[in-house]
Amino acid sequence: AQSVTQLDSHVSVSEGTPVLLRCNYSSSYSPSLFWYVQHPNKGLQLLLKYTSAATLVKGINGFEAEFKKSETSFHLTKPSAHMSDAAEYFCVVSDPTRRQAGTALIFGKGTTLSVSS
């Protein structure tokens, strides 16, 4: 079975410092991987998506993630945190054994990013 693990439930950084949110997945096949962000009292916004075209994926707002098959990781990074980055971040894997997009999505438990000034 496919699964996704977000290694930190809470990450705190100072404004202007790098951000690293860690995600490991388990999949017997080449998965599709996503990062979504959810700001307080908002819906989920797609940050970026990996679909095997390139291992380094650039997303919105300066975020990027690198797919490392050997480490089964898909960590999210940003060189310099901004106060507006404070939010909940979900790593999501699409289970290739399931046909339907909705049931295929497996969400991590989320990482809360706090940014201090």
Add this chain to the structure above:
Amino acid sequence: DTEVTQTPKHLVMGMTNKKSLKCEQHMGHRAMYWYKQKAKKPPELMFVYSYEKLSINESVPSRFSPECPNSSLLNLHLHALQPEDSALYLCASSHDGERGNTIYFGEGSWLTVV
């Protein structure tokens, strides 16, 4: 900005009320979804409509009744809800229902059952 629009943003209803949540998308997507999200938890899939037909019901209680009037609209009818149904309800859509499609979410409707 999200292109999935949900109304109302907030809803308070009593346990005997009947209300509806509405969702609209104009991206030409043919799959639409309802998710339920409790605080500090990831979203949980409730229903999937594919080409305006209900394709998946994740064992949701009958007090939640989805409806897809056309390819752009999705409703969730609520009746005789319980306080534990209080949550953020997210509508989403994708190009079609196939695995690997990106799912785009709306801003959500906050539901409080009193």
